[in-house]
Amino acid sequence: MAKILVVDDEPDAVELIEFNLKSAGFEVVTAADGAEALKKARASLPDLIVLDLMLPEVDGLEVCKLLRRDTATAGIPILMLTAKAAEIDRVLGLELGADDYVTKPFSPRELMLRIKGLLRRRSTTESKAERMQFGDLILDVPAHSLTVNGKRVELTATEFKLLTILAQRRGRVQSRDQLLKDVWEYDNVIDTRTVDTHMRRLREKLGKGAKHLDTVRGVGYRFVAG
């Protein structure tokens, strides 16, 4: 189930949202101020962020902008909580980059509906990401090209697809079976060790860029953006 980061300085509000999210089966991470929010967003890479506009020190708008600037977090949908209806226009304006908003005080039911809506929306469109950049690694899907440290790296079709799928699902572990389904489009016809071999070849070719490819022992592989 999806992981959600809740950012609000009022403990009561956090608790209310957290309770509702957990009841609905979501995994929840919380933060009470802007700095903590940024740190946790980068560390846990949630699927969605619920962000209060009014925060001590670094305010919600600033957090929003910073999240958008970092490629690791730029794609995460943000749902703003705001007390002032008048702020709405600015919140939804491009410069700020929120995806939706709920005005305080909110009804938990409405909040849940909006969260689910955003997640559904994203899952249909996320696969369209065409060009991704992680540090010195640039992956251009339509051009079918990969650059590491400014140098062009040639990948075979299978290697490219494997890397693309891992990168699109960055932060989340993919089991060997899952990868076989999605990259090879077979159903258990192929040995799962095949995945290992291809990961090895990818790592060889990526050189220093191989640091993005994590092995999760007993589970599978994961692409890390950091």
Next chain:
Amino acid sequence: MAKILVVDDEPDAVELIEFNLKSAGFEVVTAADGAEALKKARASLPDLIVLDLMLPEVDGLEVCKLLRRDTATAGIPILMLTAKAAEIDRVLGLELGADDYVTKPFSPRELMLRIKGLLRRRSTTESKAERMQFGDLILDVPAHSLTVNGKRVELTATEFKLLTILAQRRGRVQSRDQLLKDVWEYDNVIDTRTVDTHMRRLREKLGKGAKHLDTVRGVGYRFVAG
């Protein structure tokens, strides 16, 4: 800045899009139904059209087809708004000629990103470019002429079309199937190896200029400008 035509029968949606576009510095023209959309598209020749699929009277698909039929508007990129995810395939089908889509309800941020993406693609590819130059290779589409190293090279009709399409989509890999669709305008009637043969003939004729024609093993062919 670019001019954008927004077509939707719901005033709220129009207003939301219009606000965001204007905040981002775009010029906006609006229309509430198909007939008005066609009239304004022809009159103001926008750089991009945001078109709702569900419109009263003449529906979005019909508007799309009509816009494509008229040479004055045929080249304008169209971004479809659709409520049904199931419609997507038909919308993006070549027959309908939409360039991208966003499902309703949409997040303004995503819509903006897609609009900017489409505009960027247009301006860099500039598919309307009638005369392209890549190093010592000059391709003049209306004159139907190709010059390599200052020397005129004669191409057959098919060869010319193949080269033109590849050059217009430079940087992006085109699969054999895609090329058959766009160059030959057939649907799977022809052997895909035909593409290979024509690429060979192109390479022979281009001589040194053949360095622009990349083979991407397992995927297709790509034109590189460098």
Next chain:
DNA sequence: CCCGTTCGTCACAAAGTTGTCACTGGTTTG
């Protein structure tokens, strides 16, 4: 109506890719 050009198909060889396997060394588990 004939001849040269163009075009799609085919078969074959060369080149590149891919799945498998056995082995190794490290890590977890009972």
Next chain:
DNA sequence: CAAACCAGTGACAACTTTGTGACGAACGGG
């Protein structure tokens, strides 16, 4: 502390994919 487990590695043979030469059908201009 040994057995079981698991991921990394090198090698390799089978398989795909692409380039190439050749051929006959279709076309169009003279």
